[in-house]
Amino acid sequence: MARVRKTVTIRDVAEDAGVSLQTVSRVVNGGPNVRPQLRDKVRASIDRLGYVPSLAAQRMSGSRSYIILAINDRERTLADWRARLGTDWVDQMLLGGILTCSQHGYRMMVELVDTHSDHVERELGAALSALQPDGVILTPPHSENRLITQLLAERNIPFARIGSNAPGPGIPLTMGDESAAHLATSRLIELGHRRIAMIAGPSQYSLSGWRIDGWKRALDEAGLPHDGLLEVGDFGYASGTRAARALLDRHADLTAIIGSSDQMTLAALEVARDRGLAVPHDLSLISFDNTPIVRFSQPPLTAVDQPIAETVSRAVEQLIARGPDGDDDAVIEVPAGLVERSSTAPPPVEAPAQAHAHAPGRA
Amino acid sequence: MARVRKTVTIRDVAEDAGVSLQTVSRVVNGGPNVRPQLRDKVRASIDRLGYVPSLAAQRMSGSRSYIILAINDRERTLADWRARLGTDWVDQMLLGGILTCSQHGYRMMVELVDTHSDHVERELGAALSALQPDGVILTPPHSENRLITQLLAERNIPFARIGSNAPGPGIPLTMGDESAAHLATSRLIELGHRRIAMIAGPSQYSLSGWRIDGWKRALDEAGLPHDGLLEVGDFGYASGTRAARALLDRHADLTAIIGSSDQMTLAALEVARDRGLAVPHDLSLISFDNTPIVRFSQPPLTAVDQPIAETVSRAVEQLIARGPDGDDDAVIEVPAGLVERSSTAPPPVEAPAQAHAHAPGRA
DNA sequence: ACAAGTCTTGAGAACGCTCTCAAGATGCGC
DNA sequence: GCGCATCTTGAGAGCGTTCTCAAGACTTGT
Numbered sequence: 001m002a003r004v005r006k007t008v009t010i011r012d013v014a015e016d017a018g019v020s021l022q023t024v025s026r027v028v029n030g031g032p033n034v035r036p037q038l039r040d041k042v043r044a045s046i047d048r049l050g051y052v053p054s055l056a057a058q059r060m061s062g063s064r065s066y067i068i069l070a071i072n073d074r075e076r077t078l079a080d081w082r083a084r085l086g087t088d089w090v091d092q093m094l095l096g097g098i099l100t101c102s103q104h105g106y107r108m109m110v111e112l113v114d115t116h117s118d119h120v121e122r123e124l125g126a127a128l129s130a131l132q133p134d135g136v137i138l139t140p141p142h143s144e145n146r147l148i149t150q151l152l153a154e155r156n157i158p159f160a161r162i163g164s165n166a167p168g169p170g171i172p173l174t175m176g177d178e179s180a181a182h183l184a185t186s187r188l189i190e191l192g193h194r195r196i197a198m199i200a201g202p203s204q205y206s207l208s209g210w211r212i213d214g215w216k217r218a219l220d221e222a223g224l225p226h227d228g229l230l231e232v233g234d235f236g237y238a239s240g241t242r243a244a245r246a247l248l249d250r251h252a253d254l255t256a257i258i259g260s261s262d263q264m265t266l267a268a269l270e271v272a273r274d275r276g277l278a279v280p281h282d283l284s285l286i287s288f289d290n291t292p293i294v295r296f297s298q299p300p301l302t303a304v305d306q307p308i309a310e311t312v313s314r315a316v317e318q319l320i321a322r323g324p325d326g327d328d329d330a331v332i333e334v335p336a337g338l339v340e341r342s343s344t345a346p347p348p349v350e351a352p353a354q355a356h357a358h359a360p361g362r363a
Numbered sequence: 364m365a366r367v368r369k370t371v372t373i374r375d376v377a378e379d380a381g382v383s384l385q386t387v388s389r390v391v392n393g394g395p396n397v398r399p400q401l402r403d404k405v406r407a408s409i410d411r412l413g414y415v416p417s418l419a420a421q422r423m424s425g426s427r428s429y430i431i432l433a434i435n436d437r438e439r440t441l442a443d444w445r446a447r448l449g450t451d452w453v454d455q456m457l458l459g460g461i462l463t464c465s466q467h468g469y470r471m472m473v474e475l476v477d478t479h480s481d482h483v484e485r486e487l488g489a490a491l492s493a494l495q496p497d498g499v500i501l502t503p504p505h506s507e508n509r510l511i512t513q514l515l516a517e518r519n520i521p522f523a524r525i526g527s528n529a530p531g532p533g534i535p536l537t538m539g540d541e542s543a544a545h546l547a548t549s550r551l552i553e554l555g556h557r558r559i560a561m562i563a564g565p566s567q568y569s570l571s572g573w574r575i576d577g578w579k580r581a582l583d584e585a586g587l588p589h590d591g592l593l594e595v596g597d598f599g600y601a602s603g604t605r606a607a608r609a610l611l612d613r614h615a616d617l618t619a620i621i622g623s624s625d626q627m628t629l630a631a632l633e634v635a636r637d638r639g640l641a642v643p644h645d646l647s648l649i650s651f652d653n654t655p656i657v658r659f660s661q662p663p664l665t666a667v668d669q670p671i672a673e674t675v676s677r678a679v680e681q682l683i684a685r686g687p688d689g690d691d692d693a694v695i696e697v698p699a700g701l702v703e704r705s706s707t708a709p710p711p712v713e714a715p716a717q718a719h720a721h722a723p724g725r726a
Numbered sequence: 727a728c729a730a731g732t733c734t735t736g737a738g739a740a741c742g743c744t745c746t747c748a749a750g751a752t753g754c755g756c
Numbered sequence: 757g758c759g760c761a762t763c764t765t766g767a768g769a770g771c772g773t774t775c776t777c778a779a780g781a782c783t784t785g786t
Contacts, residue, residue: 007492009772020736025774033734050485052492056428057772059419060741078462078672091454094473099441102475107494109472110457112465122413129370129415131470266659296629298661309441372742383766388744396764420742423771 008051017045028053059132066106068316069133070097071124071142074112089139089308092291096309097137100316108316109133120147128155135159135319137312138170140205158322160315163207165331171318173311173332177207180304180336181214184258184286187338189222192346193256193284197229199243199268201260208232211260211288229254233264240267248275255347256284262291265301269343280345290339299342307334371414380408391416422495429469431679432496433460434487434505437475452502452671455654459672460500463679471679472496483510491518498522498682500675501533503568521685523678526570528694534681536674536695540570543667543699544577547621547649550701552585555709556619556647560592562606562631564623571595574623574651592617596627603630611638618710619647625654628664632706643708653702662705670697 013024019042026034027042034042045051059065072090094110101108111127113120128136128151140163142148152159153169161170181198188196198215201208212230219226231246233239240263247254248271259265265287269279277283279299287294290303311334318332373391377384382405389397390405397405408414422428435453457473464471474490476483491499491514503526505511515522516532524533544561551559561578564571575593582589594609596602603626610617611634622628628650632642640646642662650657653666674697681695 052489055493056419056422061774126415130418296656424744
């Protein structure tokens with residue numbers, strides 16, 4: 001029925017140009033020893049016939065696969081995922097990776113793996129065997145998952161560990177969490193805050209610790225206390241609500257909170273609103289991540305801008321450039337910036353007689 | 364140096380189980396005629412060795428590629444893309460596609476193509492040759508791009524056209540834009556609104572027209588006017604600002620606006636705030652898309668929930684199920700719902716003497 | 727002008743899989 | 757128990773590419 005369009009193969013080009021397969025292959029791959037005249041002739045044939053090498057065949061004969069694999073959690077339903085959209089790393093990472101891969105003639109594939117169970121090894125192993133990617137990108141918390149990193153190292157597949165600075169196989173990349181937290185805290189101190197709390201992420205993420213470190217360092221440098229000013233969440237909204245309430249209950253004099261994720265900080269914003277605290281006049285808020293949602297909250301949140309897309313982009317470039325070797329384990333740091341929006345201001349003046357510039361919000 | 368782990372091939376399994384390659388292949392692919400006893404033996408070997416067929420090799424020998432390709436605009440920088448995150452279709456589509464592909468043993472790849480110029484043909488052609496995908500997913504406005512659909516039809520590659528209901532090659536899927544707009548408008552009428560404006564999307568998107576149709580139909584059914592109540596934007600924030608201002612300038616008695624994208628509606632929200640109009644008490648707003656950002660605006664927006672992820676999911680399933688044939692061109696409609704949040708309310712009572720329930724917002 | 731190189735080109739095998747086709751094993755009807 | 761049909765198994769070719777290696781063409785130095 002349908003006219004089956006025969007794919008143009010290297011053989012067609014060879015015949016058309018009157019040369020051998022090998023010569024065409026050399027031209028395509030920029031091989032070194034081809035007479036210019038012949039090369040042009042072959043190129044003309046390639047253009048005329050619209051030849052493009054088949055990735056599958058290339059892979060078969062031992063060349064690269066031109067595939068970079070990004071590992072992600074499975075066990076999320078569509079609804080789950082929709083709920084996390086715009087909130088999560090996934091999309092930013094995808095876009096950074098896809099764009100950069102595309103620019104280098106690579107493709108990015110996302111592999112969903114059940115990272116929690118010990119199926120990891122089997123599932124990931126299967127994906128690696130099937131796809132034979134030229135590189136793998138790991139994001140937290142997978143970057144520090146032994147099972148995963150060992151499997152990759154064993155198979156001799158180059159991989160990037162984002163959000164990990166431990167020595168060992170794989171290219172470590174970080175986003176300057178410690179300095180970012182230090183910067184955010186310092187900014188609040190500069191504004192006059194003296195009670196600055198933090199809602200941290202879960203401890204199995206190294207970056208949670210780094211952020212706490214930066215916060216503490218800034219506090220210490222200014223001679224400010226941090227006892228009882230730390231709460232731990234799981235990056236999700238509900239945990240942020242819980243943490244913010246606990247902090248506010250405990251410290252009546254709290255004037256600023258740094259949240260370790262946009263979700264948690266947004267939750268803190270909600271808690272503040274519920275308690276009649278105006279942000280930023282009564283309470284300043286700084287968030288971590290700077291995903292799109294914080295631009296549209298009321299007020300828009302000041303946030304540490306985690307350069308996720310850029311970091312993934314760097315990771316891809318590293319993987320492509322290094323190829324199969326790569327014992328260089330210098331940590332690559334893509335620094336985070338602070339985007340000041342409207343959730344930060346000087347703290348309210350302490351004397352109760354002194355009225356605020358405006359009404360304290362709804363009761 | 365590094366112990367190069369030899370990949371487990373079908374040959375290894377064959378030797379291990381003491382059978383021929385062909386038998387292993389049959390077991391792997393669920394071939395029909397294998398003695399149960401032998402099959403179990405082969406399966407045991409497969410498990411023991413951890414054999415997984417190489418996709419590249421499978422593809423080479425004429426089988427499927429197990430790849431679904433999603434076409435997207437190139438010509439976006441990382442910054443561009445970050446700005447659109449959480450706002451755009453891309454991520455929702457990606458996630459729906461990736462998840463569904465994964466469930467069926469397929470993979471989704473995103474191909475960035477310069478869809479505007481006439482490079483399309485060359486770029487897309489190259490991608491198709493290189494990847495040889497089993498199916499392609501087109502989103503608006505590519506779904507209606509002749510150059511693209513023709514190329515795909517010519518090559519005999521199954522493809523889905525999301526947001527298109529025109530006859531022709533490819534599986535058409537829509538998201539009930541007409542009824543969704545009708546529903547949204549009816550809801551506003553029900554609340555008592557009589558002046559309901561729409562900020563539509565650009566006309567090269569069929570769905571823009573469908574939404575206008577639904578809006579008009581609801582208005583007509585209620586005997587309400589629509590003259591001068593339509594503005595056209597480009598889905599972007601700036602165009603929403605322009606459109607909202609124009610509408611508000613023109614009609615002092617306007618009490619509701621339907622925006623054809625979250626960005627545009629958020630812009631309208633901002634314009635309302637600037638003019639001292641409280642949402643929803645002075646002005647009701649309904650948005651289209653329901654991307655994550657509208658949950659966190661103040662107030663959260665009532666929105667038509669475009670089931671993008673679900674639609675892409677359906678598209679993937681169709682492509683996988685149909686395989687190479689597919690002359691069934693019945694339009695598949697995944698209906699959109701309306702998520703009511705806090706940007707809709709009855710219109711203010713017309714008599715100027717009647718005070719609102721609260722202050723009219725900042726000047 | 728001749729030997730010893732370097733460039734250029736091509737022939738053939740190999741990659742891991744599935745397809746086609748033929749041969750052997752097994753079942754059925756009488 | 758024999759002939760035929762059906763099941764089961766395997767051998768070999770082929771998919772489109774790159775790799776290895778060898779042969780021929782062209783330099784260069786003397």
